[in-house]
Amino acid sequence: MFIYTLVFMCTYLSVKAEEVHCPQRTGFFPDPYQCDLYYVCSKGKAEAKLCPDGLVFNDGNPNFERCDIPANVDCGDRTELQQAKPSRGCPRANGYYRHDNPLACDKFYNCVNGKPHELPCPPGLVYDDVASSCAWPQDANRKDCTKPIKDVLDDGFTCPDGPTMTADGRTLPHPTFAHPNDCQKFYICRNGIQPQKGSCSAGKVYNEDTFTCDDPDNVPGCETYYKEKKN
The missing domain is CATH 2.170.140 (Antimicrobial Protein, Tachycitin; Chain A)
Known part of the structure; x- marks a missing residue:
């Protein structure tokens, strides 16, 4: 054959x-x-x-x-193609394709000579079939991947939904949030999606009003944080 x-x-x-x-x-x-x-x-x-x-x-x-x-490539009226040579994970032998797991919106395959190579999208993005690249869920041409994919830290923290605004109305691309039990610690949400742990330098505490590390006297409830740690 x-x-x-x-x-x-x-x-x-x-x-x-x-x-x-x-x-x-x-x-x-x-x-x-x-x-x-x-x-x-x-x-x-x-x-x-x-x-x-x-x-x-x-x-x-x-x-x-x-x-x-x-x-x-803009093929225009050149709509015909050769017969496909599919393999597992690859509708055709070469190119970029969505992951065969419908729940893995943030992953895709780079097929080379019929062999699929799994690749991840950056945090918060999903694979867009039309553009053959990663995009924000609201911009991607996929109705099955409308919600951002968010990670959960080992202490249960996950980034909140929606943008985080400053007092003057600016949107923070990588917002930070106070730790519920430790004045020195805080959380960083990369791209508003991927949570990471952060910590102020010695002598400073996190100020959730300014989204920065500050002197303990400027943060209500944290004034005696370092004195209590010494005791």
């Missing part, structure tokens, strides 16, 4: 090449109907070639032979 398919494809490409009139004597030119099929013209004669499965021909410059992921 494989030999038959290979012979058929070679014959098909040869026939296609014979039908092509090279726009220029030398260069790389797209097939008018199939986005992953292109022609190498040399001295006015065309040789048909296929991009690796999953990639399409970038026809932006006839002096360059380049295959790229579909998200980076």
Whole structure:
């Protein structure tokens, strides 16, 4: 079956090449109907070639032979593609694809020659099928991944929903929050999603009004924090 398919494809490409009139004597030119099929013209004669499965021909410059992921190429009316060569985790042999676990919105596969390589999105982002990249949930073209994915620390802290605003109305990209039981400690929410533990330097305590480390006398309830620690 494989030999038959290979012979058929070679014959098909040869026939296609014979039908092509090279726009220029030398260069790389797209097939008018199939986005992953292109022609190498040399001295006015065309040789048909296929991009690796999953990639399409970038026809932006006839002096360059380049295959790229579909998200980076406007195929226009060139809607046809070669027969897919799928494998586990890879709808096609090459390219970027959503994870086969529907709950793993923040992960995706980079398929190379049919082998999937699992990759993570940055904290708070999900994989966008259309753009073949990671995006904020509200901007991604996926209705199944509308909520941010948030981590929980070992003490149970998780970043609150919604933006954190300063007194003058600015949104904090990496807001901080006071520890409920320790004046010196606080939490950092990277991108408002990923929680991390933080601690003020010795002699300072966290001020939740200014989102900074401050002198104990400026933070109600923490004035005697270091005196109590010595005792």
